[in-house]
Amino acid sequence: MEKIRYERPVIKKLNTGVMNKYGTRTEYTPFTNIDGAKVKDLIAEFGSPLFVMSEQTIRKTYKDAVRAFTTRYPKVQFAWSYKTHYNNAICNVFHQEGSWSEVVSGFEYNKALLNGVPGNKIIFNGPDKTDEDLILAINNESMIHIDHLDELYRIIELTEELKKRPKVAIRVNMDTGVYPMWDRFGFNYESGQAWDAINKIILTDKMDLIGLHSHIGTFMLTPSAYAVAATKLSDLAFHIKAKFGKNISYIDMGGGFASRNTLKGSYLMGADTVPTFDDYAEAICSALLNSDYSKDELPLLILESGRSLVDDAGYLLGTVLANKRLSDGRKATIMDFGVNLLFTSFWYEHKISPAQEFSHYTEDSVIYGPLCMNIDVIRENVTLPPMKKGDNVVVHTVGAYNMTQWMQFISMRPNVVIIDMEGKPHLIRKKETLEYMNSLEVTPGYLNEFKL
C-alpha cells in the first residue's frame, strides 16, 4: 500500500458561501497523464519544464473546425497560421489534414516551402515583405496579400522586372462593431482606401486580384462581427464583379477565433463562454450564402485560424521550485517556468493542475516563475492545493503562440514533445544548449582575453 502523502496544514479564513455537501472541496483533479502518457514519465524522460503537444487533440480540433464550415458552405479551405506554432512537426500535422499555410515573413515562407508546401498553397500576409520575399512569392505563384500601398507599388515595379503576373489579394480592415478596431493592417473599407487599392490593382493590369482578405481581430468573442466582415467583403467582391467584370475567387476571413483559455478579467471560465466553431461558421457562412453571389460563383472561403486550432493541444509541464509566504500573508509558489516560456500568461489566466494526488484542501496563492525579474508572474491569484518542492504541475491550453514567442531570457528553451495518436511521445524540438547559444555569437578577438 502506498504511503499516505503528507500535506502541510493550511490556515484559511472562513468565507460564507453557498453550502454544498462536499464542503470546501475544489473542482481540481490531479492531471496525471496526457493522451495516455504519464506526466511523471514525460518529465523523467525529457526534463522539466517541458512543452507537450497532443496530436490527437490537434487532429480532432481541426476536424471539428472543418466539419463546422464544410457542412455550412460548399467550398472551404484552411491555411495553417505559421506564426501561431511553426514547429515543423506541428505544421505537418495540419498539412496532413489538408491545410495550406499562411505566413507573415520570409522566414516563415521558407519554412513552409521546406516543409513541402507548394508555392501556390502559401498565403503571404503581413506588412513586412522584403524584395527578396516578394520575388520568391511571385515566382512561386503564391497568394500575396497586400498590406499597404507602398507594397503595392513595389509589386508593380517587380512585375515589370520579372515579367510575371502575381496573384494578389488585398487585406481590408473595417468597422465590424467591435473594439479595438484593427485598422493598422490593410486598407480601410469605410474610408474608401480599399477601393483605391482595388482600382490601382485592376487598372494597372499588372497582377490578378483573386481574393479579398480581412482579419478583424484576435480572440474575438462575438461571432456576429465576422458576419459583418463577411458581408462587407462580399459586397466588395460583388461590386468588383459589377464594375470590372472580374470574379473574386476567394474570401479569406483570417483568424481570430477564441480558444478555450480564460482572458484576464473575465468573470467566467473561457471554456464556458467562448463561441464554438459552429457559432463562427454559422455567422460567416450564412453571411456569404445570403450575399449577392450567384450559386455558381460562390467564392472559396479561406480560414487562417491558428490559436483556436492548436491552443487546446498544448501543455506545459513544470516543477515546484519552492514555496514561500509573502508579507501580506499570501502563499507563493515558485515554478521552474516563467513568462520567458509562457508569454501568454500576460493575458490569460491559465488553468494549472497539480500532476499528483492531493487532498481537497486548497489555498489561494501566487504562482511565480523562476526568473530574477519582478514581472515574472504566471498567476496572480489561483486556488491550488498545497504543493511541495519537486511536485509537478500541468499548465493547460498553451499550444498557441508560446512556442513562437518564447525567449531565452535568463534560461534557455526546454524540450518540446508531441504525443502521437497511440500515446507515444516524440521529441519535436530539442532543448537549447550553451553550445547552441554560443555558436551564434561572435566575439571580436580583442575581447577574447581578460584577467580578473
Place this chain on the structure above:
Amino acid sequence: MNKAKLSYYFNLHTQGLVNSYSQLFLADSYWLASLVILASFINIYVGLFGLLSVVLTNFFANILNYNHHFIQKGYYGFNSLLVGLFIGYTYAPSWQLLIFSAFTSFLCFVLTIVIAGLQANKKLPFLSLPFLFTVWLIILATPHFTSLIDSDSSIFIYNDLMKLGGSDMVNAYHFYDNIELPQIIDVYLKSLGAIIFQYNIVAGVLIVIGLLIFSRIAFMLSVVGFLSGYYFFILLQGNIGLINYTYIGFNFILAAIAIGGYFLLSNSYSFLLVVVAAPIISMIIAASATILGSFGLPVLSLPFNLMVIMVLYFLYNRVKADKLKLTQVQLFSPEKNLYRHLNEKARYNDEVYLKIGLPFYGEWYISQGQNGNITHKNEYQYAWDFVIKDDELKTFRLPGTNLEDYYCYSLPVLAPAEGYVVDIIDGIDDNLIGDVNLQQNWGNTIIIKHAEFLYSKISHIKKESFKVAINDYVYKGQVLASNGSSGRSPEPHVHFQLQSTAVLAATTIKYPLSNYIVKESNKYVYFSNGIPKENDIVANATINSLLKSAFYLIPGKKLNWDLKFENGKSDLVKWEVFTDINNYSYLYCYNTKSTAWFCIDSHQFYFTSFEGNKNSLLYSFYINAHKILFSYYQDMVISDSLPIYDVFKPMNRLANDFILPFKNLLKAEYRLTYFSIDDHMYTRNIVLQSNINLKSTFMVNKHLTGTITLEDAKIQQFESTMNGVKFKAICEVL
C-alpha cells in the same frame, strides 16, 4: 450541273439502287445486295426488268422531290424492284412491255407513298404491300392488253443461258440445278430464290451466302422460320404442293427475319415467336390461296405482310415490353440492333431523367437507411435519416444534452433538385433531446415538386427557419431552412424521402440519388446513381472545374493534334465540334472524315457512337475517353461498356453472332482511373488513365491503355496505341 452535284446524284442513285435489293431482306448490306443482283440475273430478263424498275422509280422520286434519304436507303425502290422482277418473270420481253413496266413502276411508287402514309399513322411498316397491290392490278388488267404475252423463259431457261454464256453456262447451271439435295434443303433454297422470282438452287445458294455475310442471326432465323412452317404443313398433312412447287415458303423466311431480328431484338423469345408465327403463316397461305385463287391471283408475299403487321400491332399494345423488346433505333441488322441494345442497357440502364442530390453540404452519416429498423418500414421504407458523426462516432459534443451540442443541428438544408415548393409545415417546436412529438410526427417539413409524380420531402426542420415560401421556385442546392429536431425526432437529424404526391404522409417511392460519394476508410467511391445504405458516410460529389472545362466541347471548338508515332511517323490531325439539327453533338475529324457523337451533362462527358475510319486518332480517343466524370477523387475508377460492334473486328465477332440472341460471350470493358491531380481547389493538371479490356471466349483477350492529360482548362495530351504502335498526340485547342 457541276461536278460535285453530278457525283452527288450518281451516289444517290447507285446507293438507292443497291439498297433496294438489300431492302428485300430488311438489310443494308452491299454484299447481300450484290449477290441478290447477281442471282436476279440468272434469268436475264427478270434481272433486267427488276433493275430498270428500281432506276425508274428512284428517278421519279428524285424529280418529284421526295426525300433523298429514303431514295438512298432504297425505301421507294424495293417494291418496284419486286414488280419489275415479276414482270420480267411473267411476260415475254417486248418494247411494249418496257413501256408497260415504266408505268407499273410509277404506279408502284404512288402506291408505296400512299400505303406508307396510311401505315405510318399506326407506326406500322408498308413492307411489300405496294408490290402486292400493283401485281394484282397488273394480273387483273393484262387479259385486256393483248400485246402482253406470258413468258416462256422460265420454262425454257436454257435458251437464255445459251444466249448468255454458251454451252459452258448451260452445263454449269444444269449441274448445279440437278444436284440431288434433300427435299427440304432444295425447297428452302428455291424458296429463297423465289423472293426474286428465281426458282432455282443457284439463286438460293447465292442468297444464302449473302444472308450469312450480312447477318448470322438473319440466316438462323430464316432456317428456323422455314423449318417450323414446313413441318407444320407436313404434320397436318397440308397441301404440300403449295410449298414444294410454288415455293411460297419464302413467306416463313421473310417473316422470320422481320419478326425475329428486325422489328424485335433477337433473343430466345423472338426465336420462339418465329416458331409460333410460321404455322399461322401456313394457315394464312392456305386461306389466301383459296380466296385469291378464285380471282386467279397469286398469294405471293401476302402472308408475310399480314403476319408481320399483325404481330407488330399486337405487340405495340402491351403495357410493358420486357421479354419481346421492340427495336428502338433501326440499324438494319439483327446483330447491330442487338449489340447496340446490350451496350445501351449496360451503359444507361440506371440513368434517371431527373437527378436528385443530397439535401445538405458536407459529409453526413446515414443513421437509418431504406427499409431501416426504426421507422423506415412498409410504405415509408424508401427514406433516409442523416446525422453527422465525429471520428469517435458521436453525433454530439459533450455534454450532449442541448440541441446545440449536436453537430447537425441548425445546419443548412438544401434543395435536392430544382422544383417548386408545394408545401411547408412550420411552427412545431424543436424537441428536447430524447423527447419525441408523436402527434406531429413529421415535424416542420418542406415538400418540393420536381416533376409530375416526383416530390421530395425533408422533415424535422428547425422551427421558423424557412428561407423559402410555398410556390417558390428553388434551384438545386439552394438553402431552404435549417435542420432541427421537430416531430418524431429524439435528436437532430434530417429525414429525406421521395414520393409521388404532395401529401405529407405520402408513401415513399424507390428513386435513386445521383452524383454522390461514399466515404470508405478515407477513400471516396463515386456513384452516378444509386441508393446509399445505412451507415454510409455520404456527400454530394463536387465538380472539378478543369475536368468540366476541358471536356466542355461546344460547336466551333477546334482541336488540332500533333500526332507522333513511336515508329517515327507523324501527322497533323484536325478535329472540329459540330452540332446537327437534332441537337446531337459530334467531333468530326477532317483527316479521316470520321465522326464521333457525344453527350455532355452537368456531371459527365460520354461518347455515344462512332462512324468512320477505325485507324484514326478520333476512334482511339472515342474508346479511350468513352466516359469522363467531372468529379475528381484520387484513384477513383469509373467503368463503362464499349460498343462491341465498334471494338471487335467482324471476324472476331463471327462465332459470337451465332449465339448472341441467347448469350453474349464478348465483353468490352472500359475503365478510367483518376490518376493524378496537382490541386483540388485550383486544378491545373489532371492525368487520367484508361484501360480497355476486350474479353472473348473465342480468342485471346485484348488489352489497351491510354493516358489523357488535361492542363490549363484544356485537353493537352493523349497517349495510347494504334494497331500496336504507341503514339503521343499533343493537342492545341482553338
